[in-house]
Amino acid sequence: MNAGAAAAVDCEALADDAWLLRLGREIDPAVNARVHALAARLRAQPPAWLRDLVPAYASLALFFDPAAVAADAARDWLLTQYANLGAGEVGSQDARDVEIPVIYGGAFGPDLESSAAELGLSPQALIERHSGALYTVAMIGFAPGFPYLSGLAPELALPRLATPRTEVAAGSVAIGGAQTGIYPRPGPGGWRLLGRTPLRLFDAGRAAPSLLQPGDRVRFRPIDAAEFARLEAAS
Numbered sequence: 090m091n092a093g094a095a096a097a098v099d100c101e102a103l104a105d106d107a108w109l110l111r112l113g114r115e116i117d118p119a120v121n122a123r124v125h126a127l128a129a130r131l132r133a134q135p136p137a138w139l140r141d142l143v144p145a146y147a148s149l150a151l152f153f154d155p156a157a158v159a160a161d162a163a164r165d166w167l168l169t170q171y172a173n174l175g176a177g178e179v180g181s182q183d184a185r186d187v188e189i190p191v192i193y194g195g196a197f198g199p200d201l202e203s204s205a206a207e208l209g210l211s212p213q214a215l216i217e218r219h220s221g222a223l224y225t226v227a228m229i230g231f232a233p234g235f236p237y238l239s240g241l242a243p244e245l246a247l248p249r250l251a252t253p254r255t256e257v258a259a260g261s262v263a264i265g266g267a268q269t270g271i272y273p274r275p276g277p278g279g280w281r282l283l284g285r286t287p288l289r290l291f292d293a294g295r296a297a298p299s300l301l302q303p304g305d306r307v308r309f310r311p312i313d314a315a316e317f318a319r320l321e322a323a324s
Contacts, residue, residue: 098171100164106140106155108164110171113147116267118239120147121227125304126179127171138163144303145228146237184225185305189271191220191262192317193284200281204247204264218245219283220309224269226301234273234291234299238307241269253279260286262309273299284311287321 099111110127113120128144131151138157143150153163193216194201205215224238231237246267254277257263261272263280272278273290290300301307312320 098168100168102160103150105160107150107152108160108167109148109150110167111148112171116146116227116239118225121225121239122179123174124149127174128303130174131167131170136166145230146239185302187301187305187307189262189286189288189307189309190312190316190320191284191286191309192312192314193220193262197317198262198282198284200250200263201283204281204283207247208245215245215283216311218242219264219269220311222308224307224309226303226305226307227268228303229299229301232273232276232291233293234301236271236290236301236305236307238269238271241267243267247281249279250281253277257282258285260288260290262286271301284309285317287317287324289324 101109101111103109112123112127124144124147127149128142131139131142136158138154139151140154141150141152143152151163151167153160192198194212201212201215205212208215210218219241222240222242224240226236227239228237229235241264245264247264249265256275257272257278257280259272259274261278261282262284263270263272263278263282265280270280271286271290272280288300291298292300
């Protein structure tokens with residue numbers, strides 16, 4: 090990557106111990122791939138002062154130990170690493186393939202039928218289209234373990250509900266705008282609920298609390314009520 094490309098990014102202070110590197114301003118798979126490639130590069134040989142990295146759709150937050158490194162030095166290191174990011178590194182990092190079982194419709198997906206009607210599809214056609222795609226975890230945010238998944242077919246995009254629900258069940262699989270995602274815990278939400286997975290998206294007691302990580306590839310697998318109950322009991 091040349092110096093001109095590096096100069097095009099913005100690097101702003103988030104706090105006394107954090108920098109935010111903005112690679113773009115829109116949801117763009119190519120930009121998101123660069124974010125994850127840069128995160129992988131930084132994690133491969135992290136300096137002792139690096140505390141955490143938080144990738145998002147088009148930005149990367151870097152948290153550092155201010156007692157061990159000057160803020161300007163941390164920023165300069167981040168910009169240098171981005172400037173040296175090679176084209177061959179983008180998309181080359183290892184990614185996991187994760188299957189998410191989902192029961193669609195009914196009480197598990199109360200917006201399936203209305204969403205299908207709005208899209209001019211049958212509920213079954215929407216299930217097939219939604220579960221037939223390969224998604225990428227673009228970022229984790231909103232709530233611990235909530236995956237924002239890129240890869241939704243543009244023709245399946247749906248506006249958020251005009252009035253959000255005050256309670257959405259944990260594991261709810263939903264569409265919000267041009268994205269799909271999974272609610273990891275009960276709480277409010279305004280996305281269209283298509284179904285639910287019995288898997289626990291976030292468990293603070295696990296070694297890796299978040300089931301999904303940025304960069305993971307995700308496929309949804311339709312299941313029935315019996316399999317949902319069995320998997321839920323085992324989770």
